[in-house]
Amino acid sequence: MSDERLSRRTLLAATTALFGLVGTADARTVTGLPYLGNEVYPPPEARPGPWLFFTADEGAAIEAIVDRLIPTDDLGPGGKEAGCAIFIDRQLAGPYGRNEGMYMQGPFPANPLPTQGYQNQLTFAEQYRRGLAGLTAHVARNFGNRKPHQLSAEEMDRLLTSMEKREANSPEFNGSALFDLIHNNTMEGFFADPIYGGNKDMMGWKLIGFPGTRYDYREVFDKLNTRYNRPPVSLLGRPEWNKAGGRT
Numbered sequence: 001m002s003d004e005r006l007s008r009r010t011l012l013a014a015t016t017a018l019f020g021l022v023g024t025a026d027a028r029t030v031t032g033l034p035y036l037g038n039e040v041y042p043p044p045e046a047r048p049g050p051w052l053f054f055t056a057d058e059g060a061a062i063e064a065i066v067d068r069l070i071p072t073d074d075l076g077p078g079g080k081e082a083g084c085a086i087f088i089d090r091q092l093a094g095p096y097g098r099n100e101g102m103y104m105q106g107p108f109p110a111n112p113l114p115t116q117g118y119q120n121q122l123t124f125a126e127q128y129r130r131g132l133a134g135l136t137a138h139v140a141r142n143f144g145n146r147k148p149h150q151l152s153a154e155e156m157d158r159l160l161t162s163m164e165k166r167e168a169n170s171p172e173f174n175g176s177a178l179f180d181l182i183h184n185n186t187m188e189g190f191f192a193d194p195i196y197g198g199n200k201d202m203m204g205w206k207l208i209g210f211p212g213t214r215y216d217y218r219e220v221f222d223k224l225n226t227r228y229n230r231p232p233v234s235l236l237g238r239p240e241w242n243k244a245g246g247r248t
Contacts, residue, residue: 043195045195045236046086046087046090046195046196046197047197048083048086048197051089052089052090052092052093053089053090053092053093053097053125053128054085054089054092057136057147057149058128058129058132059085059089060147060148060149061132061135061136061147061148061149062085062088062089062132062182063080063085063149064080064148064149064151064156065148065156065160065182065186066078066079066080066082066084066085066088066182066186066189067079067080067081068153068156068157068160069084069160069182069183069186070082070084070186070190071153075207076203076206076207077200077203079186079189079190081200082189082190082198082199082200082203082204083189083194083197083198083199083200084185084186084189084190084198085189086189086197086198087185087188087189087192087196087197087198087199088128088182088185088186088189089197090196090197091124091185091196092124092125092128096124097123097124097125097128098123098125099118099123099124102118103118104121104123106121108120108121124181127177127178127181128178128181131173131174131177131178131181132178134172134173134174134175134178135148135173135175135178136148137172137173138168138170138172138173138175139151139159143155143159160179162175163175163176163178163179164176164179164183190204191204191205191208191210193212193213193234193235194234194235194236195234195235195236199234202231202232202234205232206231206232209227209228210232211228211230211232211233212232212233212234213233213234213235214230214232214233215233
């Protein structure tokens, strides 16, 4: 019992010291969080509508790409219907696109180690703008003067494969860097909380059996090794909760 009390006391002391250190930091150096700690209300919901960052052609290109990265199949809808393009657009129009909260001063090593974190003088928004311009020119040169969203599914797959394998890289177009960025953001949009514009109807969470932000798990504490089959819950709750019948 004495050991337990000692460990608890040590933990409390360490926690107090940590908060003391945090209190000395300049809060303005970290920005772009979804919402402040202890806030009652979640951030505004990102809803479908006009593009906030992309031009019409850029948005159409991203929709075509995310729909091949996550194609529609017997498991469910593809990336476009899941809202992945909306998620990316809303992120680029906000703090993420401006790289707020990230150190953006040089020098930038030519071959950074993975442990060195983000090493680029361009913001994510600038990378997308330049990358999509390079993609448009690359497609026009290699696919009969068409635009990315005008390619067939097979042609888009061939294009994305060449970008992923670093075969489309040139001084004018860094296809691999653009592929990595879009691929990562598409996965984020497919599995992020629907409040950010992707994961429509929590389809990504349903696919992997993720419960989301459900507030109470007491009913399953004594059901070890039993599959959790309750529907997922987002930061906005569940659509059914706005109807008669209460929460389930």
